[in-house]
Amino acid sequence: MTRDRDAEGRARNARPRDAFGRPLPHGAEGVARVPDDYAPTAQQAVEDGVEMLRLGRPFHAHEIFEGRWKSCPPEERELWQGLAQICVGLTHLQRGNTRGAETLLDRGAGRLAPIEGRPYGIDAALAARARSIDDLLAALGA
Numbered sequence: 001m002t003r004d005r006d007a008e009g010r011a012r013n014a015r016p017r018d019a020f021g022r023p024l025p026h027g028a029e030g031v032a033r034v035p036d037d038y039a040p041t042a043q044q045a046v047e048d049g050v051e052m053l054r055l056g057r058p059f060h061a062h063e064i065f066e067g068r069w070k071s072c073p074p075e076e077r078e079l080w081q082g083l084a085q086i087c088v089g090l091t092h093l094q095r096g097n098t099r100g101a102e103t104l105l106d107r108g109a110g111r112l113a114p115i116e117g118r119p120y121g122i123d124a125a126l127a128a129r130a131r132s133i134d135d136l137l138a139a140l141g142a
Contacts, residue, residue: 014026015028016028016029016030016031016033017030017031017033018031019031019055019056020057020091020094020095021062021063031060033060033063034060034063034064034067038063038064039068039070039071040067040071042068042072042120045067045068045080045120046121046122048061049061049064049065049083049087052064053087053090056094058090058091059087059094062087065080065081065083065084065087066080068080069081069084076119078111078112078115079112079115079119079122081111082107082108082110082111082115083108083112084108085104085105085108085111086104086108086109086112086130087108088108089102089104089105089106089107089133090105092104093137098137101133101137102137105131105133106130108127108130109128109130109131112126112127112130113127115127
């Protein structure tokens with residue numbers, strides 16, 4: 001089996017993906033992907049990430065926020081990593097993995113909780129909302 005690698009030998013997954021971010025067979029029709037080298041400005045990350053969430057595609061929103069997290073100033077990393085983790089939690093929820101959803105929603109909320117105000121227009125209360133989803137899943141015994 002041949003693995004997808006970049007020029008430096010790092011693993012890449014060139015397979016197409018469905019709307020939930022699941023890999024599809026090579027040659028299948030997938031949805032547009034976020035490029036591996038995507039390094040958006042903060043405002044572009046917010047706009048693109050919110051649009052993906054509106055379309056019900058949190059996996060793709062996660063890739064957008066991850067692109068910003070990897071290219072942002074050190075003092076912003078918790079914000080972008082927290083947003084990416086919440087989106088992965090929502091992805092797990094879409095895929096029926098409630099345990100994974102609880103874990104990632106909690107991690108993301110933990111990263112966002114200390115952030116105050118509305119950096120880049122992002123409501124810092126998002127952490128509480130992510131935790132409430134996590135608490136609901138736990139209460140349901142999921």
